[in-house]
Amino acid sequence: MATPLPRDPIADARLNWERHGWSEVAAPMAAITAIMRTQQILLARIDGVLKPFGVTFARYELLALLSFAHGGALPMNKASALLQVHPTSVTNAVDRLQGVGLVIRSTHPTDGRTTLIELTPEGRALAGRATAALNVEVFAQSGFTEQEVDQLIRVLGSFRRDAGDFA
Amino acid sequence: MATPLPRDPIADARLNWERHGWSEVAAPMAAITAIMRTQQILLARIDGVLKPFGVTFARYELLALLSFAHGGALPMNKASALLQVHPTSVTNAVDRLQGVGLVIRSTHPTDGRTTLIELTPEGRALAGRATAALNVEVFAQSGFTEQEVDQLIRVLGSFRRDAGDFA
DNA sequence: TCCAAATCCTTGGATGTCCTACTATATTCC
DNA sequence: GGAATATAGTAGGACATCCAAGGATTTGGA
Known part of the structure; x- marks a missing residue:
């Protein structure tokens, strides 16, 4: 994969949000952007494993x-x-x-x-x-650690429920 | 949006994993699948807001x-x-x-x-x-609650670092 | 009974993402 | 200097996702 960036681009985006007076929503913006990026990484990893099949x-x-x-x-x-x-x-x-x-x-x-x-x-x-x-x-x-896995399942589970995925 | 499912399909997948003797990886599987789905929901929401622009x-x-x-x-x-x-x-x-x-x-x-x-x-x-x-x-x-946002930023941040996104 | 409404699936089109290959421009090193 | 290597951007192709529209089948109410 490519050379790692010297700084976390999402953390930088969050700083930019704060600098522009959007501190209230800077953290959720960063969390959502991180979810998008994490999905990309995981999908690439999974598709790589499945490619031989x-x-x-x-x-x-x-x-x-x-x-x-x-x-x-x-x-x-x-x-x-x-x-x-x-x-x-x-x-x-x-x-x-x-x-x-x-x-x-x-x-x-x-x-x-x-x-x-x-x-x-x-x-x-x-x-x-x-x-x-x-x-x-x-x-x-x-x-992810076991604890992180549990956190993710819990947090994203309630998010998906609130989004109308299931009752 | 469509009618919510009666049961969480990701929780069901996790149960299937456990029933088939893959208990060790059932939870991470569920967490990763939840990330994939959450990304879909968020992207649809964002694109919906951006559509008028x-x-x-x-x-x-x-x-x-x-x-x-x-x-x-x-x-x-x-x-x-x-x-x-x-x-x-x-x-x-x-x-x-x-x-x-x-x-x-x-x-x-x-x-x-x-x-x-x-x-x-x-x-x-x-x-x-x-x-x-x-x-x-x-x-x-x-x-997401403020606490959940902080958790996501922390957990996904270290994941992205480990994945080589940034130093 | 019979037609309108609902449901199911597919086709066609738009987007985004990636990979591979190719061209153009810079850099490096002999 | 000049050739080999590296870097930047783009073209073409493969996939996945969604939406809108259309044909087929079923259901339900008049």
């Missing part, structure tokens, strides 16, 4: 979700809701996963509008191997 | 950075480093901002390789109005 994080998430579903199948709209992404994002992911034989689309037995996404044996196998890799190479060395 | 968060960040620079100008590579995005992302943003007259490209006085990005008066004015809107509509009601 030929899937991206978005596609892996779908495979993992299906692997936990009874029968290894879920309606598209359920997947969209649980992954909390736009339906078109699921369409996109399914197109690509189906293209390489990791999932197949099948029609819902009673509702003609609904399309079921079904894990193939190859998809299930890949999900297992990819999860093992992520567990070892990312989650087991997240860079 | 005709800019996205990526372009706003560049305008804000320039507004704090002496002379309202920065080399492309400096902007890339400070925003911590790929150079091509800056090229993209500058193309669009220049297209609507908010910035202009100028050549570096001594280094012919370098291109300076310069804020136009319109760009500076828009940056000011957009910042005011974000301060009031997003940062002042972030959904």
